[in-house]
Structure formats: structure tokens, C-alpha cells
Amino acid sequence: MTHPWFSAAPLPRVLAHRGFVPPDAEGVVENSFAAVAAxxxxGAVYVESDCHLTADGEVVLFHDADLTRVIGDQRPIADVRARELEDLMSTRGGLITLPQALTAFPTVRFNLDMKADAVAAPAGRIVAKHADRVLVTSFDDGRRIAALDAARAAGGTPATSPGTKTMARVVAAVATGSRRLVGAAVRGLDALQVPERHKGVRVVSRRLIDAVHRHGVEVHVWTINEPDDMSRLLDLGVDGLVTDRCDLALAVVASRS
Structure with a gap:
């Protein structure tokens, strides 16, 4: 049975990577309230974002482990209290916590990457009652599973895509040509969210797409910002594009309908 996360919009899907910062925006950074609102x-139904835990236990949407790149402050997120982070983000589009994101944007489907061990369980508990519109992922399968376990214990089952080790098992299974092995590798997964290439090696291929489609698993590719690449990947058969330019991707999708 297809998870409700996928029912919000028809294929192909456009996932707004860390929200959307329009090229002419001033004072707005990724993963801010303003970026999600943009x-x-x-018109993006799906927003990809990241979760970290503050010093006082708030789950916030933020990609990096520290504030250096976004704010120019070298402290880790884990050492900063939410109120101070809110002040620091006030001129950058505004801090958005995970509960705020889920309540302020009730029609948005969120794709949430667990960026730290400590955030997995708290984030899982928060998304439990919104599980029909949340997909949980992480490069670290342990974090992903911890978040899923916490959500399920609180009464919800989010969709999920795999971490690096599980993805490697899927790729290896596809290479064998065995439908049984591919089925075992993707069991419990709803989507594969992958780069087109990893360290110069092609990951996304028609063979991979066809193999996982046979088991009801979608393929979403990141991070695709050029319209020609978007069209090429959609022609290949991918189901979703994770992009910094959701405006361009939505236009490409609309032009194909």
C-alpha cells in the first residue's frame, strides 16, 4: 500500500531543497521560515529539510551542525538555546522549529533528514501525529531507524528513504539482476533519494529505476538545479527532483503535462 505522503501530488514530484530562496531574495537563508513559505x-507541495536539536531540546530546521556558514558563528547548534537562535535568525528569514513547520504549513509534505543522533527520537515523537505527511531519512540508517521507532511508539508511521549503507545494499542487489535480492534490499522503504552520481560513479540508471519500481519504491534525485538536467532525468523515469530551484522544476513539470 502506498504511504499517504505520496498522495498529495501526482508524479513527478518536486521537492524544494531546504525550502526556496528566490534569486532576488535579500536577507533570507535556507531552512528558514521565509524559505519554507516561499x-x-x-507551489511546492514537498519541502525537503533537516533537523537538529538545540541546547534546550528544541527540534529546529537547520542543515549544518554549527552556525558558521549560515550565521558566521562557530558554535554548534547543540550549544545554542532556541531563543538565542531565534534572535540570530530574525534577520535571515526567521527560525522555524519542527512543530511550527508542521502546524504553519498543514498542506505541505515534509521530507526530513535527521542530522544528529540526539535529534532522531525527539523529531520522531513530534512527527508521529503528522506521519501521513512526513518522510524520514538520514545518511545514517541508525538515526533514521531511531526516528521511525520513536514515531511508531507515539502512534505514527512516516514514510522513509534509506541511509548510505542501505542504499549501497540496494545498488549491489540491482547489480545482481535478482528481483528477490532487490526486494529484500528495499523492504520497508518507500523511496530512494540519491545523487545522480557518487564519487564519479553513476548511481541513477534506468536499470536501478526499473528494478525498484517493481517493488513500489520511488526514485528521487538530488540536487538538480538546471532545467536541462531536470528534463533528462524525468525522461529517464525518475519520480522526483530535489532542487534549490523549485520554481524552475515546477515549470519543467508543468511543460510536460
Whole structure:
């Protein structure tokens, strides 16, 4: 049975990577309240984001483990209290916590990457009652599973895509040509969210797409920002594009309908 996360929009899907920062935006950074709002306003149904835990236990949407790149402060997120982070983000589009994201944007489907061990269980508990519109992932399968376990214990079952080790098992299974092995490798997964290439090696191919489609698993490719690449990958058969330019991707999708 297809998870409800996938029912919000027809294929192909556009996932707004860390929200959307329009090229002419000033003072707005990724994963801010304004970035999520801009993605929603542009027509994106799916927003990809990241979760970290503050010093006082708030789950916030933030990609990096520290504030250096976004704010120019070298402290780790885990050492900063939410109120201070809110002040620091006030001129950058505004801090958005996970509960705020889920309540302020009730029609948005969120794709949430667990970026730290400590955030997995708290984030899982928060998303439990919104599980029909949340997909949980992480490069670290342990974090992903911890978040899923916490959500299930709280009464919800989010969709999920695999971490690096599980993805490697899927690729290896596809290489064997065995439908049985592929089925075992993707068991419990709803989507594969992958780069087109990893360390110069092609990951996304028609063979991979066809193999996982036979088991009801979608393929979403990141991070695709050029319209020609978007069209090429959609022609290949991918189900979703994770992109910094959801405006361009939505236009490409609309032009194909």
C-alpha cells in the first residue's frame, strides 16, 4: 500500500531543497521560515529539510551542525538555546522549529533528514501525529531507524528513504539482476533519494529505476538545479527532483503535462 505522503501530488514530484530562496531574495537563508513559505507560495507541495536539536531540546530546521556558514558563528547548534537562535535568525528569514513547520504549513509534505543522533527520537515523537505527511531519512540508517521507532511508539508511521549503507545494499542487489535480492534490499522503504552520481560513479540508471519500481519504491534525485538536467532525468523515469530551484522544476513539470 502506498504511504499517504505520496498522495498529495501526482508524479513527478518536486521537492524544494531546504525550502526556496528566490534569486532576488535579500536577507533570507535556507531552512528558514521565509524559505519554507516561499516554497509553499511557489507551489511546492514537498519541502525537503533537516533537523537538529538545540541546547534546550528544541527540534529546529537547520542543515549544518554549527552556525558558521549560515550565521558566521562557530558554535554548534547543540550549544545554542532556541531563543538565542531565534534572535540570530530574525534577520535571515526567521527560525522555524519542527512543530511550527508542521502546524504553519498543514498542506505541505515534509521530507526530513535527521542530522544528529540526539535529534532522531525527539523529531520522531513530534512527527508521529503528522506521519501521513512526513518522510524520514538520514545518511545514517541508525538515526533514521531511531526516528521511525520513536514515531511508531507515539502512534505514527512516516514514510522513509534509506541511509548510505542501505542504499549501497540496494545498488549491489540491482547489480545482481535478482528481483528477490532487490526486494529484500528495499523492504520497508518507500523511496530512494540519491545523487545522480557518487564519487564519479553513476548511481541513477534506468536499470536501478526499473528494478525498484517493481517493488513500489520511488526514485528521487538530488540536487538538480538546471532545467536541462531536470528534463533528462524525468525522461529517464525518475519520480522526483530535489532542487534549490523549485520554481524552475515546477515549470519543467508543468511543460510536460
Amino acid at each position: 516554497a509553499h507560495a511557489a
